[in-house]
Amino acid sequence: MDHFRGEALSWEVSAGAIELALHRGPCNEIGSLALEELEKFTQALDSLSRNAHALIIYSTIKAGFCAGADLRELYQRSHEMQKAEAVSGVREFLERIHRVLNTIDAAPLTSIAAVHGVPFGGGFELALVCDLIIADKMARFCFPELRLGLIPGFGGIPRLKRDLGNGVVRDLLLTGRSFNATRAHAVGLVSQLVAEGEALRAARATAAQLGKFDRRTAVAAKKFIKPIPYHELKQEIDLFCQLFAEPAVEAGLRKFVESTDLQPYLP
C-alpha cells in the first residue's frame, strides 16, 4: 500500500521519501485509533522502504507535532475497570506502541521528524525514534508524565539517554518542564533549527541529500551508530505499569481530564 489516508494519519511516497503525516485534532494524541493506524503503517513499512531512502514524519495540525498519549481515552477506559484489569490493558497498549516505535527506530532508511509546536510526552517519544529531528523555532519539547505520577512509557527514557547527557535527561524528567527548540538544538537533541513553519521544507531538502548515498552503507552505519536499547525499553514498560497502579495516577489523570483548559499543558 504505497499511499494511505486514515483518520489519524496518512502516508505517501514522494521523491524517494515516505511522508507520514499526522492530522488528527486537537494535537495528534495517540490513543487506540492512532495506534491502529500506526500499526498499519509499520506493516507497510517494509514494502514502502523498497522504493524510498528516507522517512519524514510531520504533522499538519497547527498546534504541533503530537501532544502525546490520549489521556482522556486512557482515563475513561481505566476509570471503569478494576485496577488489575486497567494495568493489564495499559501494558498491552504499551507493548503494541513499543513494537510500532521499535520498527520505525530500526527502519532501513534514514528517518526525520519535522517538528513544530508541541512534541510532548508520547509525541516527543515519536520524534526520538527518528534519526534526525528538524525543529522550527516555536517548537517546545516536554516530558510531562511526572505531573501525572508516571514516567514516559513509549520508550522516551532509554532513547533520551541514548541521545543526550544524563543531566539534561534528569532536568526534563524530574522537573516535567518544557524547553524550547533553541535549547534542544544547543544540547544536541535537534539537528537543525529552522524558522517558524519551515521544518517540513527543511526535512524534504535533507531527504533529497540522503538520496545521494549508497543505501546499504547508510543502513549499516545507522545500525552501528544507533543501537536500540531493547532491554531498557522493556524495563521502562515494567516500571510504568508498576507506577500506573498507584492512586496518584488516577488523581493526576482526573485533574487533567477535568481541567477547564482545553489543553492543560502548563506544569
Place this chain on the structure above:
Amino acid sequence: MPTEQQTLDEILNLAAQHFKVPREKLQPDEDFFRTLNIDSLQALDLLTRIENHFQVELPDYELQGVTDFRTLAGRIQGRL
C-alpha cells in the same frame, strides 16, 4: 541591559503582534488569559516567542500563578 519597564514594553508589543490585538488593549496588570482568551498551550507559545526574542530560557514552571504581563516581565528580567 534593558530596564524592567523596557522589558515589559517589549513583551506587550510581542503579545499584541502574536495574538493580533491592538497594543492598547493589553494592560500590564490585567489577567492576560482573560484579556487574550488564550489557553495554556497558547501561553507556552508566547513564552517561546519571548524566550527567542530575549535569548533567555525561562522554565515554564516559573509561570505558575503568573497571569499578568508585569509579573511575567519580572521573571524574564531575572534571566537577563
